[in-house]
Amino acid sequence: MLLAVLSGFILAIAAPWFFKAFGDRTGWVLAILPAALAVYFGSYIPEVMTGETVVQEVPWIPSLDIELTFFLDGFSLLFAMLITVIGTLVVIYGGGYLKGDKDIPRFYVFILAFMASMLGLVLSDSLISLFVFWELTSITSFMLIGYYHDNAKYRKCAHQSMMVTVGGGLAMMAGLILLMMIVSDPAGAGLQGAEAFSLRAILAVDSGLITGHEFYVPALLLILAGCFTKSAQVPFHFWLPNAMAGPTPVSSYLHSATMVKAGIYLMARLQPGMGGTELWMTLIPIVGATTMFMGMYFALKSTGYKQVLAYSTIMALGVLTMLIGIGTEKAMLAFVAFLLAHAMYKGAFFMIAGIVDHETGTKDLKVLSGLRKKMPITATVAAVVAVSLAGFPPLFGYLGKKMMFETALEAPNVQVYILTLVALTATMGIAVAGLLGVKPFWGEEAETPKPAHEAPLSMLLGPIVLATGSLTFGLAPFFADSALVQAAVTAIWGQETDYYLALWSGFNTAVVMSAVTLVAGLLVYWQWDRVRGVMESLQWLYDHGPEWAYTHGMDRFLPWIAKKQTGIIQNGHLRYYLLTILLTLVTLVGYAFFTRGEITGALSFEVHFYELLVVLVMLTAAFFAASTSSRLGSVAAAGVVGFSVAVVYIFFSAPDLGITQLLVETLTVILLVLVLFRLPEFVSFSTTAARIRDVFVALLVGGMMTALLLATQDVQLYEHDPISHYHIAKSVPEAYGRNIVNVILVDYRTLDTLGEIFVLALAAIGVYAMVKFRKRDERLAAAEASEKEETA
Amino acid sequence: MNVEVLVVLPVLLPFLSAALSLMTWRSQVAQRVIGVGGTALLFVASCVLLYTTYHEGILVMEMSNWPAPFGIVLVSDLLSAIMVLMTGIMAFTVVIYSLSATDPEYEKFGYYPLMHLLHGGVAGAFLTGDIFNLFVWFEVMLMASFSLLILGGSRGQMEGAIKYVTINLVSSVIFLSAIGLLYGMTGTLNMAHIAVVLQGAESPMVTVVAMMFMVSFGIKAGSFPLFFWLPASYHTPPIAVSALFAGLLTKVGAYALFRMFTLMFMDDVQFTHNIILWAGVLTMVTGVLGAAAQFEFRRILSIHIISQIGYMLMALGLLAHTDIRSEVAVLALAGGIFYIVHNIVVKTNLFLVSGVVNQLLGSYELKKLGGLYRHKPFLSLLFFVSALSLAGLPPLSGFFAKFAVIRAGLEAYQWVPVFFGLLVGALTLYSMVKIWMYVFWRPLPEDHPMPERLNGKWDPKTIWMYAPIIVLTIATILLGVYGEPAFQVCLAAGEQLVDPSQYIEAVNPMDHMWLGEGE
């Protein structure tokens, strides 16, 4: 299985070369891989149907407990089949749809990479490798949505989908780690190492240990944040219709059949372990049902073919979420049936949308009409899938919908809410099916921007195969039932179910509901324009929904606060930077000092008169330097300070220091004088308030240093002599030197001195470069100027 | 020669290269040969050093043959060796990049000697086991960076340099004062020895002095609220210099914090490390918001450095909330170290890419750029990978770095820091995607003439610009998808850090403890 996943990535990298070799036929060639993978996964069906789980253990980053282990049970297999089969069709279809587009190699690259990521996602055993693939689908999706990147609006759409799904993903990551912490709690399941991230191991844990843990609620909510964003649940749904900015094959594959179901996949996976709680059975159905209703509502309101499809996909995702939330045995069967049905009819519909758009040049449902004569095959296929979408027997969509009704009728929590929304949605669903499958093809023939004609085989293949699938599975449900659905349900329910799919299971409430909604739906379809008029009158409401909040947050609030913050913090004034730094220093040191330190040193002032004199001179000079407005005075005063420091060194037994300080100070003053005469005189800049503030800060820092010196005065933490006693003792016998300071410099601590002379050399290079370096243009300008002078 | 010689090579080689380079001041060819040769040797030496340290344990060389704690020791534990390896990689790649990216004018004004000395200073700072020696290396490194920063002498460079120099000098003074106070209290300068003296000393003044170190290193690392010098200056010098600064310099501050606050100042973790933790959180938030306000390629990247530093500080700060010997502490530190490694690679690489973009289109302003995805898909890919890695998306190095830190944060029950860690990840993505949308996806602005370079054939001269970028991009991918070896090393480094006795025993300052004989 590792190879199955990797092959997709490898082929993705190689795709541009394939394009060079095969040109327009590349789609057909590249499709061989997904087709082969479909056969490969198909070959596991018999094994998996018997309840076997195929596992391939691959270590990855054991230090972080991350494995790349893959496993294949009924549910992964169902997804793997969807991904590879639809993948095959989409690659072929994309080749036709994008024929002649010069960016088409990029399409192949990312669609194949996406396929591989999606396969990795549904096959992963480790939650972290699942997450890795999860984010990879977001990334590839970003590149695919932004396929037409010259268009600013489309770029924005790609950006939005990336931010929403990755943002949710980040929350999910935290959730997954929390889940790991729950199952590795030694008081609970106590899973160790990589086991704690393993889906199989987690699902084997008694769910009570998970749902009863204190981290259950945050873990669940965080994981759901990821699932809801990825699967476009209200209020995160808005990115999905915008994602239709990508080419139609992309929308069909990523944003309908596969990627958006990743969230659904994970929720279904976790249902046995984390489900069954009040929170699960209330929150998820409410979100799902709301999403379902909103999706269908907006589908009915929309007029673009792809928009309608996008919203109806949201509806389907809502249904799936709702079913997981209800979480009964029957719900799981309904869930799988609906999932399969939806993947088939919606995938087909998107491709039809692409065909219509491609061959007529418009996707406006208000315009499209009567295409059936020019596009007979498309029209027929559209009719079939529309019937499936509407949920008529004998198509597979009917089974999905019937099971959904039956499940809704036995929802344990919030049943009224669910049932109401289900009924309304079903009604609108009929109308939407009509809009998609009937309106464009029947009725009067209308003018289209491009003269309509039938699509090429590469584009027709996909819808035909999928429509046939819907029909076959619908007519012979046991075929799908036995092959995939039961195995998938077993995988996510944890044990085999007693329910099975059948076209007719007696006259019951569900059938009545179907009938009623059918009639109502037809009514709505008939009055579509009027209904839409009513819907559009509520425009203000739509304009201030979650998307509005998102856009405002991203485009207004974030830049605003960023600018504001930067304006305050990075204001360009060096003084404020220094003030902040110094105040931070004083605060931290002061806080630590007042909470723990104390001044213990004896305050002995045993001072010689000449010493007192020197330090008084030093301080006076320092304050004069700080306060004078004379440039030269300030420099001279600084020099006096330096010389007094030298004297202090000499007084206190540091002759080398004293001499060095004296020499260095002289040089510094010379340098200052050399440079200062090129600079202007001081002008009094600061206000009095600023001066008072600065004096205050200066005194704080100075006081802090004094306090530190006094407080550390008598602190001696070492029991032995300081290390310098060793230096003294060894100086003559082992280092052959009598000036200990010099011995330290050139022997004990040579490395310091080495570093120090490099600093000196660096300073010299720096000064040289600074003074001598003139940019070429600057030099040219100077040369020109002098030339002009000469000629003048 | 003993195996210990490996410890000194990362310092010695750059210095010899620098000295040679200075002697051949006038020959551009010689400078380049020494530049490439010297950094290549440095790279090889650093690889061998890490390999040896990993397999044979901590290496110590007592400089001048004076026993610790009386002389200066160079110590290579795993953290040091990892950082030195990163120095080697950055040195080599950036010098290669400079071959075709840097204005030949710079080479006449000491570009290569400065570079060598910067590498040497950085390597010295990573390796030294003596606190005053650390100060010296900091100064070498700073002085080299000052000079590199003004190379070119543009207006922006002057302004940036004044702020950079002033604030860093203040930081140095704080550092120096803290060393003086610490020596007064402990009577030693050897870090392992200080650790021994401080163990259980429980003097309140230790914590007080630790605050000074924290502020000083916080400034160097670019921590909140001390980072001002960074956004003011990092985007001003030539791009190869920016890239090297971005990769290495702030990390030296981060390294110093990691070293001091695992080895020496561990008596008051509840207080000290909590400050680091929250400074980290604030750092990442302010940094990422700062970047969101920018519309200049290099500025966005520069300010993002700050935000990334936040994660490293957060990792270190988590020690306040874990048992110091626990697996969580190891994971936090390993995550922090891996984050540093990852960030050095990726950040440098992004700067290098921005340099190529500037060379193609002649600007760093996002609003004046565009069309590169159409015309330079390969370059776009290189940027895209690094940008996503920076934002922490899988399966690149950034993801695993973030994953480790976030996981450690959750296991230490630090919900708020984790929340901000994740939020900042999203905002980082926002900034990176912003660059992507403007520079790569968007067509060239209409008033912008299409430079010929954009459609021209592959220019063989630019190979020296692309090669390092390709290498670093592969590195970030490999650190992700094949991250196990790197992570093992980081975990081992983390284990060494939580157990300072390994470091202390290797340096062994007590063995020679001299009890004042002969007085």
Place this chain on the structure above:
Amino acid sequence: MIESKSLILHTATRFLLPLQLLFSLFLLLRGHDEPGGGFIAGLVAAGAIALYLFAFDVPSTKRMLRASPHDLFGLGLLLAAVSGIPALFLGKPYLTALWWELEFPFFGEIKLSTPLLFDIGVYLVVIGSVLSIVMTLAEAE
């Protein structure tokens, strides 16, 4: 630049310079035992040459030095860095002090050591760097 062309200064400088340089050498060599050493000696020498520079001008100072300051500090750095390497070949740590006692016909016994070499390196670097800075500034006029 302050370029006093006064004859007295010229003569004095010409006369003082060798003395000052000699004094700096004295400081350098005795530094291991008495106050002095590479830094102090280097600063004194640099000061002396700087005085010469102020008395004359940059070109003549350069002529007098017969080497550019860059070469001086480059050489000094190399000397200092290399002085530690021989120890490596003896299996000792970098910068380990090595001592040789040499008998010279006239001076008697002179102790030659790597620390001395190192200190000479320091001396050269200090002279080179300080002069480089001063000369650069002087030329910038």
Place this chain on the structure above:
Amino acid sequence: MEPLMAYVVGGLFAASIYMILRRSIVKLVIGLILLSNAANLLIFTASGLTRGAPPLIPEGAQFPDPMPAADPLPQALILTAIVIAFGVLAFAVVLINRAYEILGVDDLDLMKETDA
């Protein structure tokens, strides 16, 4: 003597901090010079002050006279720090000169182009 020096050091710090907070780049750089002097004196004071006992060993002796001599290690550190500070400050002095030539102002408040 140390307590007095503690106040002197504090005073020096205060004066230099006040200077680096001024708007003129000249004051800034003089402030930095004072600051490094202050730090050196701090180290000198922190490790204890000794009168009249330089760490020099008389010819033929093994130990300094008188004993105990002043601690030589901080002296060596300060010497290193002085030289380093000289290098850095020489650079800073030239930097403000160049900055003034290039920017044409010496007021730090007018140097904020590079910030956001």
